[in-house]
Amino acid sequence: MTADDLTRIAVTGSAVRTAEEPLLAAGRGPELMRAAAWALAEHAAALLRERGPVAGATVAALVGPGNNGGDALFALAFLRRRGVAAVAVPVRRDDDGAPRWHAEGWAALQAAGGRRADAVPPEAALVVDGVLGTGFTGEYELPAAARALPADALVLACDVPSGVDADTGEVRGEALRADATVTFGALKSGLVLGEGAARAGTVHVVDIGLGPHLPTSPAVRLGVMDEAAARAAHPAPAAEAHKYTRGVVAVVAGSERYPGAAVLASAGALHTGAGMVHHAGPQTTRDLVLTAHPEALVSAKGPEPSRADAWVAGPGLDTEHDARRRWAGVLAALEERPEAALLADASALALLTAAELRSLRAAGTPVVLTPHAGEWSRLRERVPADGADAADPLAALRAWTAEHGATVLLKGPRTLVVAPDGEAWVVTGGGPDLAMGGTGDVLSGAIGAVLAADVARRSRARRAGEDPGPAPTARLAAAAAWLHAQAGADQARAGRITTATLPTALGARVARLWWPDDAEPEAVQ
Ligand SMILES: NC(=O)C1=CN([C@@H]2O[C@H](COP(=O)(O)OP(=O)(O)OC[C@H]3O[C@@H](n4cnc5c(N)ncnc54)[C@H](O)[C@@H]3O)[C@@H](O)[C@H]2O)[C@@H](O)CC1
Numbered sequence: 001m002t003a004d005d006l007t008r009i010a011v012t013g014s015a016v017r018t019a020e021e022p023l024l025a026a027g028r029g030p031e032l033m034r035a036a037a038w039a040l041a042e043h044a045a046a047l048l049r050e051r052g053p054v055a056g057a058t059v060a061a062l063v064g065p066g067n068n069g070g071d072a073l074f075a076l077a078f079l080r081r082r083g084v085a086a087v088a089v090p091v092r093r094d095d096d097g098a099p100r101w102h103a104e105g106w107a108a109l110q111a112a113g114g115r116r117a118d119a120v121p122p123e124a125a126l127v128v129d130g131v132l133g134t135g136f137t138g139e140y141e142l143p144a145a146a147r148a149l150p151a152d153a154l155v156l157a158c159d160v161p162s163g164v165d166a167d168t169g170e171v172r173g174e175a176l177r178a179d180a181t182v183t184f185g186a187l188k189s190g191l192v193l194g195e196g197a198a199r200a201g202t203v204h205v206v207d208i209g210l211g212p213h214l215p216t217s218p219a220v221r222l223g224v225m226d227e228a229a230a231r232a233a234h235p236a237p238a239a240e241a242h243k244y245t246r247g248v249v250a251v252v253a254g255s256e257r258y259p260g261a262a263v264l265a266s267a268g269a270l271h272t273g274a275g276m277v278h279h280a281g282p283q284t285t286r287d288l289v290l291t292a293h294p295e296a297l298v299s300a301k302g303p304e305p306s307r308a309d310a311w312v313a314g315p316g317l318d319t320e321h322d323a324r325r326r327w328a329g330v331l332a333a334l335e336e337r338p339e340a341a342l343l344a345d346a347s348a349l350a351l352l353t354a355a356e357l358r359s360l361r362a363a364g365t366p367v368v369l370t371p372h373a374g375e376w377s378r379l380r381e382r383v384p385a386d387g388a389d390a391a392d393p394l395a396a397l398r399a400w401t402a403e404h405g406a407t408v409l410l411k412g413p414r415t416l417v418v419a420p421d422g423e424a425w426v427v428t429g430g431g432p433d434l435a436m437g438g439t440g441d442v443l444s445g446a447i448g449a450v451l452a453a454d455v456a457r458r459s460r461a462r463r464a465g466e467d468p469g470p471a472p473t474a475r476l477a478a479a480a481a482w483l484h485a486q487a488g489a490d491q492a493r494a495g496r497i498t499t500a501t502l503p504t505a506l507g508a509r510v511a512r513l514w515w516p517d518d519a520e521p522e523a524v525q
């Protein structure tokens with residue numbers, strides 16, 4: 001992995017341990033520990049500096065029995081040399097009462113003039129959590145010394161907050177909530193997933209030279225979607241683009257009962273830069289979509305199958321009968337043009353069968369499903385897969401997508417996207433500002449637009465005699481979800497908090513993605 005990748009691709013803590021093995025066998029353990037401790041001390045000093053002078057400040061570390069504690073002890077020794085009052089608090093003791101901790105680390109701290117104490121002193125401005133790192137197994141019992149921290153002390157976790165599973169982000173026991181975490185060798189997936197992400201605070205990744213030893217298998221890697229990856233997945237249209245090269249999105253959403261879904265899904269696709277959006281629905285939704293978006297096409301059945309690059313199916317479909325009929329229409333259109341992509345959400349997730357998934361896979365149709373947690377559990381009940389009931393959400397998604405051949409984007413505060421080949425992404429950055437009815441409909445349209453642009457690009461490549469390879473559906477869907485999450489945060493910052501204005505904020509984000517050097521456009525009122 002390159003230095004850039006280290007911050008963008010998370011790997012499991014176990015994979016990092018495996019990567020370290022040959023280096024440890026070659027006797028390079030102490031060197032790695034010093035590199036880790038040096039970086040930890042640097043970040044500690046930077047945090048202290050935000051509050052006042054470094055020299056004279058007190059830093060305490062909760063020190064566990066293993067190498068994680070060793071890192072903390074060496075970091076204290078480095079800080080001591082910068083004039084910090086460095087205090088090590090052992091949290092494990094042998095039967096004779098002697099601290100069980102990294103002997104060389106303690107020797108280094110003593111040599112530097114640091115001391116040991118049974119509790120964190122009340123004047124400590126910063127507490128380093130160095131109890132457990134990637135060696136954590138079982139349950140974590142919060143040490144007594146961690147229960148009585150000075151109220152305004154910052155907490156800096158060494159590698160991972162103790163009690164957080166570095167693979168899955170599961171917190172087993174009572175983990176401290178860190179203000180920041182300095183993690184070594186690679187970003188750990190446990191710091192971007194689940195509760196672990198919430199406990200880690202700001203994460204700093206420190207390169208200690210493990211890059212060439214880290215695994216490349218998608219099964220242990222997790223991409224963290226960011227602006228650069230989103231731009232690569234959804235690039236700006238070329239100068240010679242026309243509406244068809246930008247992609248045509250067919251939106252089969254909304255009904256007499258839930259008309260708004262048609263408007264929101266169409267808006268999501270339009271504001272993500274689709275060349276054309278064609279809504280298929282009853283008269284009510286057609287009128288509403290046209291009123292809101294005069295540039296959209298509308299009809300009862302949707303575009304000619306040969307014209308549609310992506311079908312967005314499911315948000316706000318009405319009765320069972322209406323939903324079934326319209327879903328069947330989408331599948332029939334895809335049979336005519338299997339290279340078009342399918343985004344299935346909401347009602348469509350309740351209809352989709354294992355047999356349909358098999359046919360779509362056999363035809364090579366890129367398929368993305370976008371359940372929220374409730375829809376995901378119902379989908380797994382109706383369409384089960386071996387291993388898909390795993391407690392670890394990422395493992396469950398990997399098992400299900402591998403068996404059924406569709407990419408799944410699991411919506412939530414941290415959206416996870418996994419493709420059948422195991423390629424996985426996490427989308428962070430959104431906030432509770434998105435937790436409103438209809439934001440998922442906007443997302444379905446946005447993903448449709450990104451998929452459509454990719455399908456259009458691939459079709460052009462094929463016509464030019466090139467082999468464009470399989471669609472990177474996980475990356476495409478995650479890019480759209482990232483834009484959507486950023487748009488939610490942008491509009492909340494600008495004082496707008498309804499779903500109705502989310503598509504406009506999304507459009508502004510897409511414009512920034514595509515034309516970053518242009519002046520900020522005037523805010524649309
Ligand atoms: N191995 C290396 O070369 C490097 C390791 N580094 C550090 O070393 C850490 C891993 O060190 P270790 O393998 O020593 O493991 P830890 O320091 O995470 O854990 C130490 C020991 O605690 C015990 N333990 C595990 N779960 C427990 C629980 N629930 N309750 C009580 N005790 C428990 C186990 O015996 C474990 O081996 C990393 O997180 C990182 O901070 C860094 O120094 C970089 C280099």
Ligand SMILES: Nc1ncnc2c1ncn2[C@@H]1O[C@H](COP(=O)(O)OP(=O)(O)O)[C@@H](O)[C@H]1O
Nearest residue numbers: 411412413430431432434435437438439440441
């Ligand atoms: N607390 C949260 N933080 C960040 N994003 C959230 C949060 N809650 C919901 N979201 C996002 O909001 C959207 C909600 O979609 P969904 O549940 O389908 O709503 P609806 O069906 O009403 O449109 C998803 O993109 C989801 O990831």
